[in-house]
Amino acid sequence: MDKAQKPFVCWLDDVDQENLAEVGGKNASLGEMLKHLTNKNINVPIGFATTSQCYRKFFDDNGLRDPIEKILDQYHRREITVEDAGRAIRKRIENGVFPIPIAEDIRKFYRQLCDRYDMPNVDVAVRSSATAEDLPGASFAGLQETYLNIRGEEELLRACRKCYASLFTARAIVYREEKGFDHFKVALSVGIQKMIRANDSCSGVIFTLDTESGFPDVVIINGAWGLGENIVRGVVNPDEYTVFKPLLEKKGVVPIIEKKLGSKKQKLIYAFNEDSKVQNISTTAEERITFVLSDKEILTLARWATVIEKHYGYPMDIEWVKDDRTEQLYIVQARPETVHSIDQNQHIFENYHLKEKDPSTILTGLSIGSKIVNGTVKKIHSVDDLADVTGDDILVTLMTEPDWVPSMKKAAGIITDAGGRTCHAAIVSRELGIPAIVGTQHGTSVLKDGQPITLSCAEGDEGKVFEGLLDYQVEEINLGELPTPKTKIMLNLAIPESAFKWWKMPVKGVGLARMEFIINQHIKIHPKALINFEKVLQEHDREKIRKLTTGYKDKTTFFVDHLAQGIAKIAASQYPNPVIVRTSDFKTNEYADLLGGSMFEPKESNPMLGWRGACRYYSEGYADGFALECKALKKVREQIGLDNVIIMIPFCRTIDEAKKVLNVMKSHGLERGQNGLQIYMMSEIPSNVFLARKFAQYFDGFSIGSNDLTQLILGVDRDSAELSYLFDENNEAVIEAIRQIIDRAHEKGKVVGFCGQAPSDDPAYAAFLVEEGIDSISVNPDSIIDVLQAVGKAEEKLRAVHG
Numbered sequence: 001m002d003k004a005q006k007p008f009v010c011w012l013d014d015v016d017q018e019n020l021a022e023v024g025g026k027n028a029s030l031g032e033m034l035k036h037l038t039n040k041n042i043n044v045p046i047g048f049a050t051t052s053q054c055y056r057k058f059f060d061d062n063g064l065r066d067p068i069e070k071i072l073d074q075y076h077r078r079e080i081t082v083e084d085a086g087r088a089i090r091k092r093i094e095n096g097v098f099p100i101p102i103a104e105d106i107r108k109f110y111r112q113l114c115d116r117y118d119m120p121n122v123d124v125a126v127r128s129s130a131t132a133e134d135l136p137g138a139s140f141a142g143l144q145e146t147y148l149n150i151r152g153e154e155e156l157l158r159a160c161r162k163c164y165a166s167l168f169t170a171r172a173i174v175y176r177e178e179k180g181f182d183h184f185k186v187a188l189s190v191g192i193q194k195m196i197r198a199n200d201s202c203s204g205v206i207f208t209l210d211t212e213s214g215f216p217d218v219v220i221i222n223g224a225w226g227l228g229e230n231i232v233r234g235v236v237n238p239d240e241y242t243v244f245k246p247l248l249e250k251k252g253v254v255p256i257i258e259k260k261l262g263s264k265k266q267k268l269i270y271a272f273n274e275d276s277k278v279q280n281i282s283t284t285a286e287e288r289i290t291f292v293l294s295d296k297e298i299l300t301l302a303r304w305a306t307v308i309e310k311h312y313g314y315p316m317d318i319e320w321v322k323d324d325r326t327e328q329l330y331i332v333q334a335r336p337e338t339v340h341s342i343d344q345n346q347h348i349f350e351n352y353h354l355k356e357k358d359p360s361t362i363l364t365g366l367s368i369g370s371k372i373v374n375g376t377v378k379k380i381h382s383v384d385d386l387a388d389v390t391g392d393d394i395l396v397t398l399m400t401e402p403d404w405v406p407s408m409k410k411a412a413g414i415i416t417d418a419g420g421r422t423c424h425a426a427i428v429s430r431e432l433g434i435p436a437i438v439g440t441q442h443g444t445s446v447l448k449d450g451q452p453i454t455l456s457c458a459e460g461d462e463g464k465v466f467e468g469l470l471d472y473q474v475e476e477i478n479l480g481e482l483p484t485p486k487t488k489i490m491l492n493l494a495i496p497e498s499a500f501k502w503w504k505m506p507v508k509g510v511g512l513a514r515m516e517f518i519i520n521q522h523i524k525i526h527p528k529a530l531i532n533f534e535k536v537l538q539e540h541d542r543e544k545i546r547k548l549t550t551g552y553k554d555k556t557t558f559f560v561d562h563l564a565q566g567i568a569k570i571a572a573s574q575y576p577n578p579v580i581v582r583t584s585d586f587k588t589n590e591y592a593d594l595l596g597g598s599m600f601e602p603k604e605s606n607p608m609l610g611w612r613g614a615c616r617y618y619s620e621g622y623a624d625g626f627a628l629e630c631k632a633l634k635k636v637r638e639q640i641g642l643d644n645v646i647i648m649i650p651f652c653r654t655i656d657e658a659k660k661v662l663n664v665m666k667s668h669g670l671e672r673g674q675n676g677l678q679i680y681m682m683s684e685i686p687s688n689v690f691l692a693r694k695f696a697q698y699f700d701g702f703s704i705g706s707n708d709l710t711q712l713i714l715g716v717d718r719d720s721a722e723l724s725y726l727f728d729e730n731n732e733a734v735i736e737a738i739r740q741i742i743d744r745a746h747e748k749g750k751v752v753g754f755c756g757q758a759p760s761d762d763p764a765y766a767a768f769l770v771e772e773g774i775d776s777i778s779v780n781p782d783s784i785i786d787v788l789q790a791v792g793k794a795e796e797k798l799r800a801v802h803g
Helices: 019-038 051-062 067-075 084-092 102-118 153-168 172-177 295-312 402-408 424-432 496-502 517-523 527-531 539-548 556-575 586-594 623-640 655-668 686-690 706-714 732-745 763-771 781-802
Strands: 009-011 047-050 124-132 146-150 187-195 202-207 218-225 239-244 254-262 266-271 278-282 314-320 329-336 350-356 362-366 372-379 391-399 413-416 436-438 451-455 460-467 472-478 488-493 510-514 579-582 647-648 679-681 699-703 751-754 776-779
Touching: 009 102, 019 124, 019 187, 019 295, 019 329, 047 402, 047 510, 051 102, 051 187, 051 539, 067 084, 084 153, 084 172, 084 254, 102 153, 102 187, 146 153, 153 172, 153 187, 239 295, 254 295, 254 556, 266 413, 295 314, 295 329, 329 391, 350 372, 350 451, 350 706, 362 413, 362 424, 372 436, 372 472, 372 781, 391 655, 402 424, 413 424, 424 436, 436 460, 488 496, 488 556, 488 781, 496 556, 496 781, 510 556, 517 556, 527 539, 527 556, 527 623, 539 706, 556 579, 556 623, 623 647, 647 655, 679 686, 686 706, 686 732, 699 732, 706 732, 732 751, 763 776, 763 781, 776 781
Parallel strands: 372 391, 391 413, 413 436, 488 510, 488 776, 510 579, 579 647, 647 679, 679 699, 699 751, 751 776
Antiparallel strands: 009 047, 047 187, 124 146, 124 187, 202 218, 202 314, 218 239, 239 254, 266 278, 314 329, 350 472, 362 436, 362 460, 372 451, 451 460
């Protein structure tokens, strides 16, 4: 577009980012994509836009400035509320009249759009695009309005006036004043695009990073049936797909590392009546248990998103829709992500953690942010309930509304029944820096007005609400000041939800990812109960399993998919650094606690020394369960493509057991050395120490599990309170065993790591391991800083001694 001409209306593909002042952020972005990205096979609906010159001409010809200034003065003098001021201003704007030349231009472009689609009346989406919005650092969810399914010239003109009026909602007025924007220097462009029909298909939102941690290597896609406004406004809990960007272009892999089925109870569809052009209807039972996108469609959207991100040069927030007639996907909006992309403290890491151990959880949902806050419940049913919100209130509601923003920013936290990670409550909470838990489903019924609670978003994807005002700590860490020791410091991770939280930490991978935690928390069902679902289970167990495995005809596929996704999320967080995944190491009593497990587990008097670890994998009683574990591991490495996964076998008592387990794994397509597969062994039994040189023939590395090693060398039950004074990882016998493992492993050219708690608790223990030449130390996330510093000092001391 030639800026000198300053037209009132222009085609979107005639503008780009150079025309922000004329068409605002949304429309400039649409033009940018139409101009520069459609040649990369990204579908963007064509359309046109009114310009900021058009807006100013409308204002001048209707004499709107003086009356609006008077209304705003009344608000500033506190004679009226911001809501009253907004309503009065919007009414004046909506009653305005377009100058004849502008009205004719809008009609002409609409008719030409109809001609381009060979239709008498094209249904269009009419979107507001302010000249000061959608810039990095200046964006707000739902700040101006969008009107969908508009048909005909007069309806279009009316929708354009309503877009102008939406520049003066209460939230927009407050936002501009907080950001220092002059109300009359901000203008509004209206974008008009052909509606992509999604009555029987789907739409959603994409972020090109993890919205909670800022982890940059994933694309997060939300999707639901019908039009996308339901997701943005938090009306539905959408499906969520996580795609690993570094492997998107690798041939033969499908790098979808997580798929979460949303409840999707409603969908927004076309409607033609006086009150509304769209309406919400209930989804069918089949729609609720069906993912809205195929894997191919997920990957297409993820690739488009990465192309868009690369073009703009910063993380993006993108809206998409699938046409239910042509089944083609379209990008309908793209704007900068406005939280992590402008983070001025990239090297500062805040770690929140509760002081109280294992408090009782009364509610869960999706965590937004990573903070912990205390407060009292304040239930919000309408905007009237927001009048006296204070910093001690945690707002609890079905869903937030855009008009609530001025009051939301005063609250300590937010809890909603509905919504996903890209709903209004989530986006606003991130920008305001307020922790929120969305999609709890039952928050408004479980929590009571005035109830004291603690809201925690510090434990990964799952947000938790606890009864009472619990104590917590905030640790601020400057990552730039941490040492980088030669000894590899790695993470112990059990919960996939927390994996992305630690991506900034200067660690070299994951030294211990515990498979049994994923099974216990994500699957909850004994693998043999899934294998034998139709045979031996009692009906009440069958019913529970049916509920957990909704959408899965083959119940074992549920186990494989969920286990693979949990492993993949952990592996992706540290890629390409190694991630060592230990196969399941439940004891029989723990296996029995899984749903359906009691039917398949013997009762043992001493499960700690019983049927656990390697001996289960080749035994008749669990071999088919281990086959599912192998299938999940193979899927992670070969189908998803995360070949940084190393498999580790626990509690391998004898050389004969090592041979048997490796043969079983080979029969399931996991052959040591093939496709770069490495297999490690936990060193936690005295026989592992004595026969380390022989075990080294069968494994690529060792990891010392000091808890079991200590109890078996000293003959002390590690869980016994009465004998706790004897359980000592510093005992001379334990120290000597560790020294021997390290020496014998290195003698055979094998790496050896340590994944016990001792170096986390005692810097001197870390120094001992460094002196003995340990290759890696793997610790819990909350111990990383202390261990990094202890190892750094130990290495410095060794250099001083040995030069």
